[in-house]
Amino acid sequence: MTARHDVAVVGGGPAGAAFAVELARAGRDVVLVEREGGPHDKVCGEFLSGEALGYLAALGVDVGALGAVPVEIVRVSHGSVSAQRALPFRAASLSRRRLDEALLARAAGAGVAVLRGSAVRDLRQVLGGWSARLENGTELIAREAALATGKHDLRGRRRPPGRQNDLIGLKAHFRLRPSATAELARAVEIGLFEGGYAGLELVEDGIANLCLVVRAETFAGHGREWASLLAAVMAAAPRLGELLKGASPRHERPLAVARIPYGLVRPDAEDGLWRLGDQAAVIPSFAGEGMSIALHSARLAALTMLGGADSQTFQRRLAADVTRQVGLATLLSQALMLSVAQTAGAAVARVFPATLAAVAAATRIRPSAILLQAD
Ligand SMILES: Cc1cc2nc3c(=O)[nH]c(=O)nc-3n(C[C@H](O)[C@H](O)[C@H](O)COP(=O)(O)OP(=O)(O)OC[C@H]3O[C@@H](n4cnc5c(N)ncnc54)[C@H](O)[C@@H]3O)c2cc1C
Structure with a gap:
């Protein structure tokens, strides 16, 4: 079966879904x-940082109605040292399970043909456009194609390494004790441990999300066992440990992603593909800016395509918008790993909230690059 379209988007995370919505709205x-x-x-x-919230609102996604909770404070702890600070921008948190579905529903509502449950296995250039072959045998032909597969690389289209490549990301949802849930309200609690850092915050329905990044070799030192790593994190950051005490896990095992190319920014698009979101730029997780970059890339790509310019123009402009923030966040991420490894974790915990607040402005997308006013 072969179907023809103007644009084929591979991947329905924030980047792909938002791009599809913008194009469908334009006909x-x-x-x-x-x-x-x-x-x-x-x-x-x-x-969700302020920029992400702005882009989502412009797409018609009401995160409050989906159950998002505000985040106003960042607390950081290591050993007995703990420090906190108000976030210098508005922020919220919402599970990706709920957010990504809402974005895909938005896309379908805008007239996008959303095909689910079958991966694109092959994407190649053909005369006059692109062919995407799905694992269920469907072939899609389109004049333009966007690659928005996030953390997953298509066969033959693996992203080059970033500048910090040795970290693994893990995430699990918990139901905390009622007193811990109350204590965590409106805050993100960061714990530093040797080989990584962990963040805990509430999402919708009183669920807490624990997400951490850890050096691959540290995780290997725990025999790649979640229980062993979690116990080490809770011991190194007792505040986090206290909040997680007696918590019931919502998953049997955490989700994991390896070989994250932190610091990667694609400078151009020599093959004519529109690379969006994590396929274009990967910012270290503590910055909390990955989704806003994904949504920014989607908006910029849509405006560029609708304006008649090519993917090369888009990719260069995106790189100009995000290179500085991704570079700075990657330097900080490297410094953070080094200082905790050198047992300066307590000192880092003391200055981290203030540093985070100070660098927050520098690791946001430049306000002049935010594209909401074009609506
Ligand atoms: C540990 C960690 C913590 C993070 N924390 C935050 C945070 O708190 N805040 C924040 O803003 N960002 C955070 N990020 C970054 C954020 O998750 C990403 O930047 C964001 O998800 C990128 O969106 P995307 O649309 O590019 O990719 P994704 O969200 O990864 O979406 C890609 C989609 O493509 C689909 N897909 C993949 N391959 C195929 C295929 N072959 N065919 C069809 N579909 C396919 C996938 O199923 C997926 O739905 C974090 C990242 C990590 C690793």
């Missing part, structure tokens, strides 16, 4: 392929 015939057949969890801190 383009768009098909989007998402390999997951229904709501699914993702490795993510589930923290």
